Amino acid sequence: xxxxxxxxxxxxxxxxxxxxxxxxxxxxxxxxxxxxxxxxxxxxxxxxxxxxxxxxxxxxxxxxxxxxxxxxxxxxxxxxxxxxxxxxxxxxxxxxxxxxxxxxxxxxxxxxxxxxxxxxxxxxxxxxxxxxxxxxxxxxxxxxxxxxxxxxxxxxxxxxxxxxxxxxxxxxxxxxxxxxxxxxxxxxxxxxxxxxxxxxxxxxxxxxxxxxxxxxxxxxxxx
Amino acid sequence: xxxxxxxxxxxxxxxxxxxxxxxxxxxxxxxxxxxxxxxxxxxxxxxxxxxxxxxxxxxxxxxxxxxxxxxxxxxxxxxxxxxxxxxxxxxxxxxxxxxxxxxxxxxxxxxxxxxxxxxxxxxxxxxxxxxxxxxxxxxxxxxxxxxxxxxxxxxxxxxxxxxxxxxxxxxxxxxxxxxxxxxxxxxxxxxxxxxxxxxxxxxxxxxxxxxxxxxxxxxxxxx
Amino acid sequence: xxxxxxxxxxxxxxxxxxxxxxxxxxxxxxxxxxxxxxxxxxxxxxxxxxxxxxxxxxxxxxxxxxxxxxxxxxxxxxxxxxxxxxxxxxxxxxxxxxxxxxxxxxxxxxxxxxxxxxxxxxxxxxxxxxxxxxxxxxxxxxxxxxxxxxxxxxxxxxxxxxxxxxxxxxxxxxxxxxxxxxxxxxxxxxxxxxxxxxxxxxxxxxxxxxxxxxxxxxxxxxx
Amino acid sequence: xxxxxxxxxxxxxxxxxxxxxxxxxxxxxxxxxxxxxxxxxxxxxxxxxxxxxxxxxxxxxxxxxxxxxxxxxxxxxxxxxxxxxxxxxxxxxxxxxxxxxxxxxxxxxxxxxxxxxxxxxxxxxxxxxxxxxxxxxxxxxxxxxxxxxxxxxxxxxxxxxxxxxxxxxxxxxxxxxxxxxxxxxxxxxxxxxxxxxxxxxxxxxxxxxxxxxxxxxxxxxxx
DNA sequence: CATGAATGAGCGTTCATTCAT
DNA sequence: CATGAATGAACGCTCATTCAT
Numbered sequence: 001x002x003x004x005x006x007x008x009x010x011x012x013x014x015x016x017x018x019x020x021x022x023x024x025x026x027x028x029x030x031x032x033x034x035x036x037x038x039x040x041x042x043x044x045x046x047x048x049x050x051x052x053x054x055x056x057x058x059x060x061x062x063x064x065x066x067x068x069x070x071x072x073x074x075x076x077x078x079x080x081x082x083x084x085x086x087x088x089x090x091x092x093x094x095x096x097x098x099x100x101x102x103x104x105x106x107x108x109x110x111x112x113x114x115x116x117x118x119x120x121x122x123x124x125x126x127x128x129x130x131x132x133x134x135x136x137x138x139x140x141x142x143x144x145x146x147x148x149x150x151x152x153x154x155x156x157x158x159x160x161x162x163x164x165x166x167x168x169x170x171x172x173x174x175x176x177x178x179x180x181x182x183x184x185x186x187x188x189x190x191x192x193x194x195x196x197x198x199x200x201x202x203x204x205x206x207x208x209x210x211x212x213x214x215x216x217x218x219x220x221x222x223x
Numbered sequence: 224x225x226x227x228x229x230x231x232x233x234x235x236x237x238x239x240x241x242x243x244x245x246x247x248x249x250x251x252x253x254x255x256x257x258x259x260x261x262x263x264x265x266x267x268x269x270x271x272x273x274x275x276x277x278x279x280x281x282x283x284x285x286x287x288x289x290x291x292x293x294x295x296x297x298x299x300x301x302x303x304x305x306x307x308x309x310x311x312x313x314x315x316x317x318x319x320x321x322x323x324x325x326x327x328x329x330x331x332x333x334x335x336x337x338x339x340x341x342x343x344x345x346x347x348x349x350x351x352x353x354x355x356x357x358x359x360x361x362x363x364x365x366x367x368x369x370x371x372x373x374x375x376x377x378x379x380x381x382x383x384x385x386x387x388x389x390x391x392x393x394x395x396x397x398x399x400x401x402x403x404x405x406x407x408x409x410x411x412x413x414x415x416x417x418x419x420x421x422x423x424x425x426x427x428x429x430x431x432x433x434x435x436x437x438x439x440x441x442x443x444x445x446x
Numbered sequence: 447x448x449x450x451x452x453x454x455x456x457x458x459x460x461x462x463x464x465x466x467x468x469x470x471x472x473x474x475x476x477x478x479x480x481x482x483x484x485x486x487x488x489x490x491x492x493x494x495x496x497x498x499x500x501x502x503x504x505x506x507x508x509x510x511x512x513x514x515x516x517x518x519x520x521x522x523x524x525x526x527x528x529x530x531x532x533x534x535x536x537x538x539x540x541x542x543x544x545x546x547x548x549x550x551x552x553x554x555x556x557x558x559x560x561x562x563x564x565x566x567x568x569x570x571x572x573x574x575x576x577x578x579x580x581x582x583x584x585x586x587x588x589x590x591x592x593x594x595x596x597x598x599x600x601x602x603x604x605x606x607x608x609x610x611x612x613x614x615x616x617x618x619x620x621x622x623x624x625x626x627x628x629x630x631x632x633x634x635x636x637x638x639x640x641x642x643x644x645x646x647x648x649x650x651x652x653x654x655x656x657x658x659x660x661x662x663x664x665x666x667x668x669x
Numbered sequence: 670x671x672x673x674x675x676x677x678x679x680x681x682x683x684x685x686x687x688x689x690x691x692x693x694x695x696x697x698x699x700x701x702x703x704x705x706x707x708x709x710x711x712x713x714x715x716x717x718x719x720x721x722x723x724x725x726x727x728x729x730x731x732x733x734x735x736x737x738x739x740x741x742x743x744x745x746x747x748x749x750x751x752x753x754x755x756x757x758x759x760x761x762x763x764x765x766x767x768x769x770x771x772x773x774x775x776x777x778x779x780x781x782x783x784x785x786x787x788x789x790x791x792x793x794x795x796x797x798x799x800x801x802x803x804x805x806x807x808x809x810x811x812x813x814x815x816x817x818x819x820x821x822x823x824x825x826x827x828x829x830x831x832x833x834x835x836x837x838x839x840x841x842x843x844x845x846x847x848x849x850x851x852x853x854x855x856x857x858x859x860x861x862x863x864x865x866x867x868x869x870x871x872x873x874x875x876x877x878x879x880x881x882x883x884x885x886x887x888x889x890x891x892x
Numbered sequence: 893c894a895t896g897a898a899t900g901a902g903c904g905t906t907c908a909t910t911c912a913t
Numbered sequence: 914c915a916t917g918a919a920t921g922a923a924c925g926c927t928c929a930t931t932c933a934t
Binding site for chain 6: 894895896897898899900901902903904905906907908909910911912913
């Protein structure tokens with residue numbers, strides 16, 4: 001894991017400064033693009049002088065990497081927690097999707113940034129980010145797999161379905177400027193779940209809805 | 224419509240030069256990113272001297288705009304033609320989706336470029352591009368609308384569904400590096416259609432499948 | 447031979463610009479040191495804008511290389527010509543030494559620069575410069591060798607003696623600030639020749655002085 | 670004499686710290702050049718924090734000055750001691766030369782450093798260093814002078830001859846990369862002495878060789 | 893119309909030096 | 914006395930844009 005190295009000792013300070021940097025950079029990269037943002041701007045916005053940033057980061061690319069990694073870490077932290085709150089496998093799938101959408105909503109700028117700027121990373125760094133994304137995906141993929149095994153879902157390609165779920169969650173960020181005008185996040189999430197449940201549930205799956213707490217509300221809301 | 228202005232008279236020449244520029248720039252932006260590409264490189268690859276490009280384009284941003292516009296124009300040209308080849312509304316929907324995926328497949332680099340570089344455009348230009356995308360979407364939206372009106376599809380939000388279709392088509396480009404390893408474009412397309420048909424068809428819609436030529440093959444292939 | 451590459455076509459212009467650059471840089475490096483001199487300063491002194499220099503040179507190190515190479519080329523051009531003007535082998539040795547001293551005198555700054563800045567070159571470049579120096583040395587070494595073969599000089603180590611000759615010629619530059627106060631270049635040269643002739647001539651060599659035109663004046667001047 | 674000033678009182682500590690600094694800096698400057706070495710690196714290698722160095726030195730140039738001065742002090746300490754070991758004036762000359770070469774050999778990096786970096790000193794500091802070098806030279810010059818007075822050497826320019834001796838001793842450092850491949854320090858020293866004795870001894874001087882212990886071995890070794 | 897040399901603002905990065913603790 | 918985080922000026926280099934020919 002290529003963690004960025006530093007000439008500073010105090011681990012707490014490093015953490016604090018890095019957070020300042022990531023926060024400032026995320027905002028700036030989000031509103032102006034990676035290439036359009038200056039290291040000086042980042043430093044200034046982070047609240048310190050232009051030279052100091054190089055004590056906590058070795059190159060501008062490091063900053064981008066930290067920002068991107070930070071976003072994905074967010075996903076990897078929040079989704080598993082949410083999964084603990086429900087029991088039924090179909091519910092787990094729904095909650096995973098919902099949580100994913102929630103995290104996207106909290107990180108719209110950052111999510112857009114990931115789509116725009118991954119190419120600006122070195123191949124190694126890019127690979128690392130993709131590896132992290134893969135971890136996140138596994139969380140969703142696990143839910144899909146369970147539902148298929150139990151016979152609730154059709155025998156679709158697990159990883160492809162996962163990608164589609166993730167993609168549509170990301171769409172909330174990618175087309176945010178348009179979607180927000182028409183609906184709330186809750187409505188959007190419900191719609192996606194509706195599409196996937198209708199598209200994937202087997203007859204057995206539909207029958208099992210009664211045992212769910214979350215999934216069944218999707219169908220109830222439809223009427 | 225912010226058409227790029229120049230000081231050159233001969234409209235035919237302008238057209239020819241612009242095409243050279245767009246072709247060169249699309250290739251370069253695709254493989255190296257917008258910011259990583261030099262005006263000199265574009266000129267050289269287009270086959271003329273480094274100064275000449277400024278007779279046909281005022282800024283580098285103009286080039287990006289032209290490139291992006293060109294990509295979307297491609298979509299707007301190909302999809303309608305394909306729609307003429309089938310009759311039934313469900314088939315039209317399917318063909319629209321399929322064609323969309325085909326065009327994405329032929330323009331993977333360019334599609335990625337659009338996701339990466341729209342932020343490098345001025346707000347006005349960005350708005351214009353988004354307007355053009357909207358036109359493309361209408362082509363799909365029309366199909367969805369018809370299917371709903373005829374009772375074949377559930378009463379879902381038309382524009383949202385359209386966005387989802389487009390998003391999943393784009394995913395073929397966005398996750399190309401992964402998807403291509405696992406399946407062919409045809410399989411991918413079929414999978415998407417399968418998801419949407421399962422997710423959207425009403426009982427009436429399912430019944431109508433017998434009258435379709437294209438859509439019914441999706442269900443047949445599933446077994 | 448690692449010749450510096452360029453993005454400019456016109457060979458004559460390249461030559462002209464490079465000469466401007468080398469001239470400006472030699473002066474600047476001479477009076478302020480390599481590291482103390484700015485690329486902007488070099489450009490300005492060469493008479494053009496700060497960016498242009500990079501059309502004719504790829505890095506600052508290139509400039510240093512060009513400067514150093516230019517000095518040594520001077521040696522390699524002048525010494526051979528001078529050798530043609532006399533016949534006798536002892537005379538040839540003397541003229542080689544004298545010419546060497548003359549060239550040093552015309553390039554005092556540059557010679558100092560070579561001593562100061564060779565370490566700032568990349569290893570490959572440094573090797574190339576040393577190779578060129580070796581060529582120059584060969585010119586002197588040839589003279590020494592001939593004199594030994596003919597029995598005029600003692601059987602000393604040829605290459606060592608050559609280094610000593612070169613070193614003492616360079617000394618005129620290295621200690622110029624002091625030596626110039628005490629003597630003229632001619633006196634200095636004569637003194638060196640005196641040292642070497644006294645130190646190297648065999649009895650046969652001394653006897654042969656009568657057949658020389660240049661060498662014998664050294665001994666005559668001594669009285 | 671521009672002694673470096675500080676704000677610290679305890680003279681002993683100053684001395685100790687300065688020695689640490691000089692030792693560290695000499696090593697670093699020698700292997701990486703003055704400009705390539707960081708104040709941080711020096712401090713670290715000297716064994717203390719990066720800020721502390723400024724309590725014992727006011728600028729980076731101070732460090733260079735201290736380093737250079739230290740080198741020359743070494744010469745001024747070692748040569749006189751060696752001179753006490755022999756009696757005859759010609760021997761004293763020879764021992765001076767030999768000792769000089771020995772000291773050069775022990776300080777090759779440092780000697781090179783002096784040639785490379787004197788220009789990085791302010792004019793005043795440079796003058797001071799040159800003054801110190803002059804002192805060292807006097808040690809050799811005294812020997813030459815005595816030999817001339819006693820009629821052992823020809824009536825050559827004393828200071829010039831001294832410079833030549835010093836120069837050829839320094840050459841052992843300056844061309845070390847080449848000379849070391851071909852001969853030992855002892856051989857090199859002998860060769861220089863041979864050159865000077867052959868070049869300077871009068872008939873009286875040659876006759877006096879019998880009374881020497883060191884000088885006569887040079888001639889004996891030649892055969 | 894076309895060329896390509898020239899311009900100069902701006903960026904990422906380094907490092908001597910300072911200063912709060 | 915000592916630490917090491919912080920500052921900010923400066924440098925090498927790039928490249929969009931201009932302009933003389």
